[in-house]
Amino acid sequence: MDNQEVSMDAEAQIENTDDDRSLPFSVFKKANIPVTLKFENIVYTVKLKEQKGWFGQTKVKSEERTILKGLTGIVKPGEILAMLGPSGSGKTSLLTALGGRVGDGKGKLTGKITYNNKPLSRAVKRTTGFVTQDDALYPQLTVKDTLVYTALLRLPNSFTRQDKIKQAEAVVTELGLDRCKDTIIGGPFVRGVSGGERKRVSIGQEILINPSLLFLDEPTSGLDSTTAQKIVSVLWELARGGRTVITTIHQPSSRLFYMFDKILLLSEGNPIYFGLGSTAMDYFASVGYSPSVERINPSDFLLDIANGVGSDESQRPEAMKEALAAAYNTNLLENVINEVKGQHDICNQPIENPGRETNHFGEWPTTWWQQFTVLLERGLKQRRHDSFSTLKIFQIIFVSLLCGLLWWQTSISRLQDQIGLLFFVSSFWAFFPLFQQIFTFPEERKMLEKERSSGVYRLSPYFMSRVVGDLPMELILPSVFLFLTYLMAGLKYKLGNFFLTLLVLLVHVLVSGGLGLALGALVMDQKSATTLGSVIMLTFLLAGGYYVRHVPVFISWIKYVSIGYYTYKLLILGQYTENESYPCGENGKLKCHVGDFEGIKHIGFNGGLVSAFALAAMLVGYRVVAYIALMRIGKTKCG
Template sequence: MDNQEVSVDIEAQIVNNDDDQTLPFSIFKKANRSVTLKFENVVYTVKVKEAKGWPWQTKDKTEERTILKGLTGIVKPGEILAMLGPSGSGKTSLLTALGGRVSEGKGKLTGTISYNNKPLSKGVKRTTGFVTQDDALYPYLTVTETLVYTALLRLPNSIKRKEKIKQAEAVVTQLGLDRCKDTIIGGPFLRGVSGGERKRVSIGQEILINPSLLFLDEPTSGLDSTTAQRIVSILWELARGGRTVVTTIHQPSSRLFYMFDKLLLLSDGNPVYFGLGSHAMDYFASVGYSPSVERINPSDFLLDIANGVGSDESQRPEALKAALVEVYKTNLLDNVINEVKGHEDLCNLPIGSPCGETKNFGDWSTTWWQQFSVLLKRGLTQRRHDSFSGLKICQILIVSILCGLLWWQTSISRLQDQIGLLFFMSSFWGFFPLFQQIFTFPQERKMLEKERSSGMYRLSAYFMSRVVGDLPMELILPFLFLAITYWMAGLNPKFENFLLTLLVLLVHVLVSGGLGLALGALVMDQKSATTLGSVIMLAFLLAGGYYVRHVPVFISWIRYVSIGYYTYKLLILGQYTESEWYPCGENGKLKCYVGDFEGIKHIGFGSGLVPALALAAMLVGYRFVAYLALMRIGKSKSG
């Protein structure tokens, strides 16, 4: 097909955007600046652990595997580079490396990746869009809410709040999302927008900032041909606005194939073709590799030879792959290197040259307080279905009424029963908030990685918004429980004793929730975190001073790190005094001191200052540990 005919056909497939000029913002306007992306001899190596072969093997074998094997290329403003290759060929690894998102500790990346002949800076990174394959989005936010919150976080303060919202709404319109703008995103078990609409929302999040660089991982994966065509048409139009677009793609239709300016074909991490997409078939024909049939989708043919499947069935796949790599080195590599090196002279021209000017950006687009406010509102909107869940409220109501009935008007005459209720309160409100909070960060890991990698907000703003956003239900539910159970059970009727018990219980809930946050952030796996949390809380429970009163010395230290132990002691101090009387002896005819009661004596009536300080330290300490654990999320080697 003639290149001019292809270009005309593509332009005919894209909606005329003249009307966009009337909108406050157009996604198809020119990029603020142009960026030339170059990569030279990029090698990426990871260490892979092999599973144990037999039960008596004591150590896992670790081998070093090279994912990318010396890749070189260049993508200029206005071009779309499509990276094509079989599964496992290194497409996503290269895209991640080029986008500056290789996680620390995951592997060793060598070679040179430059942006206008400079390393990746924070300024460039914040004007870079990166669309992941799995579309990490909050399921309970609507399409409009998703884009508006993104605009408020990513667009700079030079743009007023109202204008940011208008830009988000303009993106909704221009991406054809008006029909579903008030529909929630949805998830695996939650009905929401379609796959194509999800993908357009993900792209919309990135193009809101009018990026100079746009990376996309499998943007057409799982979509029908018509939807895929619409997605690639949007990318084509964005590139014509002076952006540099890099995308991985698995098996595009022939119609999509000719929309890509450049093509990089990978086979087992090796390059076998880099150049104009329209010249790929001619190149392979010139070196002796032609399809066995006349009319074939070019991408099908290219994937076949990248997999080692040629017209000569007698040739082994490994031999064909090795031959293709050698042919590439002989026929194309020097041309690619010359193109990369030749572009350096252009970039030495004064400002205004094709390389453009690299603008200095501040560390953050918005202030800490703005980030905190937007993240808090977004978090409350996303979690409104869960935080104010009728099921959760009913659960607490049932437990509180059941406790009130079981301990109905116990009074001090049934001291053993009363302290049993106090211990149950410390146990229940240890486990409940722990398991509510332990899933927080594992569930949001993908979103946190995505947004932190793009420099959307400070980690401290996110963390504080999450902590503050959870406070209402963290404090309302235990208050509801105590307001019902306390008076039904006949605990100390003085109002100051009720307030002291409430204060202790609320602090206990916050400390237990903090432990859940810390465990979740440290482990980042829901099953493992749940198991670890159960073991720790059971250990605290057994050492809490109710079940075992004479704990052996070698294990007695557990009580001094037990949340339940300190809470139980403060609850007792909040109910009784050491010199208070209670009926004892046969038929309760005698009077005994509460301080001498066997179940209380080993706890003691000393000062409550030490347990209060211990809980205060845990309140801060667990959250500090959680924050430190989160600092590793979203970090990359390239900035």
């Protein structure tokens, strides 16, 4: 098919979608500020890492690998640049660098990247959309919910809340998502929307802000040709509104190939072609590389030569790659440099827009409180099925009833059994919240990186929304557990004793959950964090004062950092007094003081306030550690 004919067909298809634009917020309107992106002599090197240790630590080697090797180019408003190349050629690295997402510690980036002749700034980030390859979305939210919450967070306060919702609804309609707007996104174990619909939702999240720059990493990966055509048609229409669109793509069909304005072909980090897609085949023919068959998908041919596979089978792949890189430097590089240096018309326009639809609202698009409330609402809706799932409720009620039956109506005459129950309660509610919370941040890492890199919200409202949003599950389930167990086991039927025991248990649950948050945020690997959490909690358990009463001096310090030790002590103080009597001796004919009981004597009845303060310090301290550990997630040069 003739190249020009394909382009005209695609343009006609886009024109046909412009007939009905009666919606108040059209996502295909013109960009607020056109942005010309230039990159000059981009070199990116990383230090090689190897996995070491038990808990996922990495050791950095001294040797470096150069991922990008001196790339130069320009993309103007209204153009789509497609970056092609084999896996490992540096496409995603370049896209990440151009999008300003190469943060500290990820490698060394040199060269010059400018946006309208200005360096990366927060204003640029506010007007930039970035669609990742893996579609980081919450599985339990519907399509409409996903876009509405994104609009509430990313659109500035110059929009009313109702206007933000209308903007999200317009995106749903114009991206053809009306049919599935009330369907959940889904995930690996939850059925939801299709792959193409997921990708359109991801694109919709970014175009909500009417971006001037739009970056996409493999937007057609894993999609059939028809769905891929729809995605690229959306990108074409967005570009026609004056946006600058840059995308990586692995192996587009011939029809998609001719819809891209410019092509950048990479081979092992080297550029071997940069220019119009319609002239790529003619260029390679001019330097001695023509396809062996007459009809071939241009992208297939370009990927073959980028891999060093040509019609001349006698030529070694490495020699062919070197020849192509040399041909680029000889025939194309000077023209590319001249185009970059000669672009002065729109490049000096500042990226600011004081009008109603600005994306730059102070330092953040919304206030701290707005971010907190939206994130809290979104988090509760996302986790409502998991927090109070049937399985969890069954687990808690079953264990509580089992405890009640095993310890049925134990009286103070069975003091050893009672303190055994108290220790089991503290042990069970040490592990349960730990393993509930330890997965929190590892599971949300991709979403947090994505939204933090885009400057959607501060870290503090996100963290607080997680802490507050988890409180219902952390407080209600242990309360139900204790109520059932307490009544059946025959512990002291006094409101004061019950509520003191409940208070101690709830604080204990919050502290154990805080430890889980801290470990998850520090390690950011579910398997390693689980192993580490098990080791730490078992250590605390053994030092809790129930199993070992005469601990050697050189290791006795462990009890002073043990959550279980302080909780066990406070649970005993909540049930007994030192001079309280219990039956002892043969057949229980004697009366002894609880304070002299062998299982309680070494715990003692002193230091209740110290134990309370220790738990309070842990309650705050573990969460501070988790917050500090999260500060490294999503950090880039511009915040």
